[in-house]
Amino acid sequence: MLRYVFRRLLTAIPTLFVIVTMAFFLMRVAPGGPFNQERGLSPEIKANLEAQFGLNDPLWLQYVHYLGNLLRGNFGPSYNMPDFTVTELFAKGLPISVQLGASALILALLLGSVLGTIAALNQNKLGDYTVIALATAGSTIPTFVIAPVIQLLFGLTWKLLPIGGWGDGAFINKVGPVLTLALPQIAIVARLMRGSMIESLRSHHIRTTRALGLSDWSVVVKHALRGAILPIVSFTGPAAAALLTGSVIVETIFSIPGVGRYFVDAALNRDYTLVMGTVVVIAIFTIVFNLIVDVMYAVVDPRVRYD
Amino acid sequence: MLKNMLKATVFATTMAVAAGAFYSPAFAESVYNRGTAAESESVDPHKTSTVYEANVLRDLFQGLVMQDEKANLIPGAAESWTVSDDGTVYTFKLRKDGMWSDGSPVTADDFVYAFHRLEDPATGAEYASMLYPVKGAEDVNTKKGKPEDMGVKAVDANTLEVTLKAPTPYFLEMLTHQATYPVSKASIEKLGADWIKPGNLVSNGAYTLAEWVPNDHMKLVKNPKFWDAATVKFDVVNYIPTEDRSSAMKRFEAGELDSYDDLPTEQLADLKTKFGAQIHVGPYLGTYYYAIKTDKAPWNNPELRNAISMAIDRDFIAEKVWQNSMLPGYSMVPPGIEGYTPAMAKYADMPQIDREDAAKKILEKLGYTPEHPLKMEIRYNTSENHKNTAVAIQEQLKPLGVDVTLLNTDTKTHYSFLEQKGDYDVARAAWIADYKDPETFLGISRKASGNNYSNYNSPAYEAAMDKAAAAGGKPEERMKELSEAERILVDDVGQIPLLYYSYHDIVSSKLHGFVDNVMDVHPSRFVSKD
Numbered sequence: 001m002l003r004y005v006f007r008r009l010l011t012a013i014p015t016l017f018v019i020v021t022m023a024f025f026l027m028r029v030a031p032g033g034p035f036n037q038e039r040g041l042s043p044e045i046k047a048n049l050e051a052q053f054g055l056n057d058p059l060w061l062q063y064v065h066y067l068g069n070l071l072r073g074n075f076g077p078s079y080n081m082p083d084f085t086v087t088e089l090f091a092k093g094l095p096i097s098v099q100l101g102a103s104a105l106i107l108a109l110l111l112g113s114v115l116g117t118i119a120a121l122n123q124n125k126l127g128d129y130t131v132i133a134l135a136t137a138g139s140t141i142p143t144f145v146i147a148p149v150i151q152l153l154f155g156l157t158w159k160l161l162p163i164g165g166w167g168d169g170a171f172i173n174k175v176g177p178v179l180t181l182a183l184p185q186i187a188i189v190a191r192l193m194r195g196s197m198i199e200s201l202r203s204h205h206i207r208t209t210r211a212l213g214l215s216d217w218s219v220v221v222k223h224a225l226r227g228a229i230l231p232i233v234s235f236t237g238p239a240a241a242a243l244l245t246g247s248v249i250v251e252t253i254f255s256i257p258g259v260g261r262y263f264v265d266a267a268l269n270r271d272y273t274l275v276m277g278t279v280v281v282i283a284i285f286t287i288v289f290n291l292i293v294d295v296m297y298a299v300v301d302p303r304v305r306y307d
Numbered sequence: 308m309l310k311n312m313l314k315a316t317v318f319a320t321t322m323a324v325a326a327g328a329f330y331s332p333a334f335a336e337s338v339y340n341r342g343t344a345a346e347s348e349s350v351d352p353h354k355t356s357t358v359y360e361a362n363v364l365r366d367l368f369q370g371l372v373m374q375d376e377k378a379n380l381i382p383g384a385a386e387s388w389t390v391s392d393d394g395t396v397y398t399f400k401l402r403k404d405g406m407w408s409d410g411s412p413v414t415a416d417d418f419v420y421a422f423h424r425l426e427d428p429a430t431g432a433e434y435a436s437m438l439y440p441v442k443g444a445e446d447v448n449t450k451k452g453k454p455e456d457m458g459v460k461a462v463d464a465n466t467l468e469v470t471l472k473a474p475t476p477y478f479l480e481m482l483t484h485q486a487t488y489p490v491s492k493a494s495i496e497k498l499g500a501d502w503i504k505p506g507n508l509v510s511n512g513a514y515t516l517a518e519w520v521p522n523d524h525m526k527l528v529k530n531p532k533f534w535d536a537a538t539v540k541f542d543v544v545n546y547i548p549t550e551d552r553s554s555a556m557k558r559f560e561a562g563e564l565d566s567y568d569d570l571p572t573e574q575l576a577d578l579k580t581k582f583g584a585q586i587h588v589g590p591y592l593g594t595y596y597y598a599i600k601t602d603k604a605p606w607n608n609p610e611l612r613n614a615i616s617m618a619i620d621r622d623f624i625a626e627k628v629w630q631n632s633m634l635p636g637y638s639m640v641p642p643g644i645e646g647y648t649p650a651m652a653k654y655a656d657m658p659q660i661d662r663e664d665a666a667k668k669i670l671e672k673l674g675y676t677p678e679h680p681l682k683m684e685i686r687y688n689t690s691e692n693h694k695n696t697a698v699a700i701q702e703q704l705k706p707l708g709v710d711v712t713l714l715n716t717d718t719k720t721h722y723s724f725l726e727q728k729g730d731y732d733v734a735r736a737a738w739i740a741d742y743k744d745p746e747t748f749l750g751i752s753r754k755a756s757g758n759n760y761s762n763y764n765s766p767a768y769e770a771a772m773d774k775a776a777a778a779g780g781k782p783e784e785r786m787k788e789l790s791e792a793e794r795i796l797v798d799d800v801g802q803i804p805l806l807y808y809s810y811h812d813i814v815s816s817k818l819h820g821f822v823d824n825v826m827d828v829h830p831s832r833f834v835s836k837d
Binding site: 030036037041044051052082084151155163165253254255257 | 503716721
């Protein structure tokens with residue numbers, strides 16, 4: 001298994017290299033640069049700025065410099081926020097996005113699995129219909145609707161939560177964004193769990209355990225759940241990569257200083273280094289979580305072996 | 308068991324939410340939570356470009372002159388100044404009690420250092436042009452001259468002498484701009500690039516920088532070394548960027564923000580009903596205009612440009628599209644600059660229906676009818692209101708036989724295209740005043756200006772602007788000459804002014820000293836709270 005993990009990590013290096021190269025050149029294809037703005041700059045001032053950030057070098061040289069810096073762990077300065085390096089921005093923002101994303105993911109996995117299991121155990125009964133209805137609503141109502149509704153109800157009407165802001169990481173400031181992030185994921189997990197649990201409960205293997213006279217608890221939790229959890233494990237990889245690297249909508253509406261916003265803002269501002277930084281971070285998260293999922297598969301399903 | 312687990316989860320969530328009801332931050336100090344629509348880019352006065360950091364820097368630093376709560380010019384780090392008879396030499400006497408936040412005195416040397424740093428090409432200052440009126444400054448910035456030849460010198464620790472290339476009556480107004488603020492030479496030399504970090508930043512204004520979490524808050528605390536600290540009311544000013552305007556309204560309603568410098572303008576009517584006098588809307592020195600390609604057929608015909616401009620119903624756009632958060636505009640220089648009368652388009656007072664008839668006649672004379680339409684493309688940068696403005700104009704021009712197509716690109720693409728003087732017909736643009744003088748609005752239509760997206764090139768206009776510049780020493784005459792230059796520009800339709808900007812703030816009724824003004828400038832040191 002260790003060899004497998006090591007091999008996967010090694011193959012991630014060329015993947016990352018291709019991603020970085022493509023992102024670097026694709027960014028430069030987009031018209032406009034970091035210093036185009038409503039108030040136009042004189043050519044001399046623009047040249048001074050470009051020289052300061054090495055943007056007057058030939059593109060290939062900029063690319064070589066960028067790769068060299070990246071290998072040393074230096075993501076460069078942000079063009080749009082020159083008081084910060086990209087690394088500093090990520091050092092501040094990433095832990096916040098990770099906290100919110102991880103909370104939302106755990107909540108979604110726990111609550112979604114429980115709801116899905118309840119639905120499966122009560123198939124075609126009221127409990128099932130309720131879960132399905134809630135899950136359909138949860139996965140179809142967009143985040144930009146859920147977030148303002150949470151702000152309105154919990155913040156303004158009932159005054160239980162702040163409307164926005166990070167509040168230096170106070171628990172209460174996290175509730176709204178975590179709920180907003182988690183609700184659609186809970187719905188997805190519940191639906192996945194319901195389907196796979198029904199399938200699992202109908203399998204010969206489970207029928208046998210029932211015939212052996214094992215308790216409902218033992219049948220469901222010890223035997224059926226193990227098989228039913230595989231689709232959830234597959235779902236967790238990409239979901240974790242997406243959730244942990246922040247959500248533009250949730251961070252914007254709740255004024256959360258995470259990194260989710262950087263991707264869109266930086267792309268619109270042509271803040272090349274910041275865009276590259278977000279691409280690298282998202283790529284690493286995706287690679288790592290896909291690997292974790294594959295390893296988890298082997299743990300959950302004894303038939304899966306990688307050696 | 309599963310039910311129990313579910314119950315436990317629900318219980319835990321309820322408890323967690325309920326616990327929040329008792330959470331309320333307790334501050335012993337007086338705090339001003341100041342909402343802004345965007346994050347500051349930098350707190351280095353020489354690296355800033357937006358109005359958002361202008362507000363922060365006005366609190367952190369003090370230039371030679373400053374603005375009061377009504378945006379009037381008042382002494383800042385300089386307590387007095389004299390101007391030579393020929394209007395080119397300014398001698399500033401610095402306050403003897405002026406101090407940096409580390410307790411060291413603010414000296415003329417600091418200003419010399421700051422002015423040199425602003426012009427140094429290696430600084431990459433976007434607003435280096437703010438000191439171009441100073442002798443030799445532009446040469447330094449364009450690598451043609453040396454800093455020591457710049458017209459700025461410290462006569463003694465408290466006397467700064469600035470020599471200009473030519474009389475520049477708006478020079479003092481320019482000095483209210485953040486790019487001209489001083490920076491601590493000792494601090495930068497000691498800390499290098501880290502001088503700007505919270506805790507390190509040495510400033511000479513009413514506040515110092517305590518914390519900065521990008522996209523969350525910037526905490527400014529009162530500077531006890533500030534010469535006028537006794538009159539500063541707030542101990543803490545938190546700048547809180549809230550990009551989502553609807554969320555900002557909820558945060559204001561919940562008391563999380565004491566003021567906010569923008570509004571969701573599409574909800575303006577409802578907001579006025581809900582918040583009453585807390586909604587502040589009024590004229591702001593900014594012009595929303597369409598650049599029109601004056602050097603490309605058929606737009607090189609002033610008569611045609613005039614017909615298009617005349618036919619646009621600005622009242623409709625201001626009222627319906629912008630919900631009265633903009634005002635109809637007929638001149639490049641918006642009203643509100645003391646001593647200056649903007650030159651309005653001649654049809655400004657004509658009823659709209661007559662304007663359309665007149666425009667139709669011109670277009671017919673030029674051979675454009677609904678059967679043989681004039682093709683016109685409007686380019687605009689992404690924004691719902693820019694789009695709606697263009698759509699409204701498209702509809703307004705259709706009956707006159709103008710076939711308008713729209714092209715939307717993101718802001719960077721849009722301005723990059725305009726800067727490169729790409730091939731377009733009409734393009735959305737805007738100009739916001741950096742200082743209170745008509746020159747800032749009229750300069751963009753000069754032949755050599757990089758912002759002259761219309762490629763407007765009129766010898767008569769150039770001559771009139773030169774004449775105004777030559778009258779630098781005589782303010783009244785200068786204003787008259789500028790107005791005459793604007794008359795030429797407006798009659799030529801070198802640009803199509805459409806709307807004047809307005810400020811739109813929401814301000815708690817508990818705040819005092821937040822006085823409406825055309826620059827939308829509200830230094831925190833003059834604001835207090837019940």
